Amino acid sequence: MNANVAHDLHGTKAKERAAPLALRARLVLALGPVTALGGVAWAIVQPWRLTLLHPYGQGFWWLLTEPPLYVVLVGLLFRLLLAPGIVEDLQRNLRHEA
């Protein structure tokens, strides 16, 4: 490959990496962690909602039902499964518009 072209390509990729994330992308990336943090805060404020912490004598449904963990799980799944694709599409769309 021509050195000039390779140099340009390297420069473009470096710029892409360094390009600041759009505010909207940051918001989408923050949604999941903020939700998960809400669940963690709930678990700290009301630890008795997590029956797994004191499982002795609890029935099946009480052991299965851990609402603060549900909130954490929703936040994590959103961040890990959905947010990356949404941000990727948003960035691509912004580049296309620019």
Next chain:
Amino acid sequence: MIAAGLLPQAEMVHWGFATGFLTLGLLLVAETVVGREVWALRPWRRYLWPGLMFGLGVALWPVMTFYTNSTIHMIAHGSWAQVLMLAGGAELGLARGKLHSQYWRLCTVLAMLVSGAALLAHEQQHWLFARAAFLHHLLGWTIVIGALFPLVQAFRPRSVVAAAGFAATVIAVSVMLYSDRDVAPVFGHLSPYAGVQHR
């Protein structure tokens, strides 16, 4: 009697639905933030929240079957199931392109009005009777007033304020459902007729 012993308590069912509504709310917020065009760049993503809304409607049928302790409860749960499925189905039709008119969004308005009215009608106790009664009243009025947002969206589909308001309403519903307890006080009030607080 045996079946009742095997079923999860009503508050647990509320928390399950709260999780569904929280997921729905996050999807709606994300769509509002990035815009419908970006959201629809991956075809499967278009079906996510309408499909979830439809699924929540389907999930309400077993609730109607197993948690019916009066006629008004059965009518309330049954009507929620029907209107949520209708709203989810209409949104799925719009996402798929089989439905074209933006006024199909009015199905969501209908769903919210029916749900809110059913919540208010089937709660026979006053606001401060217990936490569940308080939340039923609060949920009912929140959903009825929140119906304004999809109503605006039906006429102004690109309104960011309406989309954000709808998403915020769904998340508020989720928080209220997570706050529900079978027997618990609200602001220090618990009627002696409500039963014994168990947790």
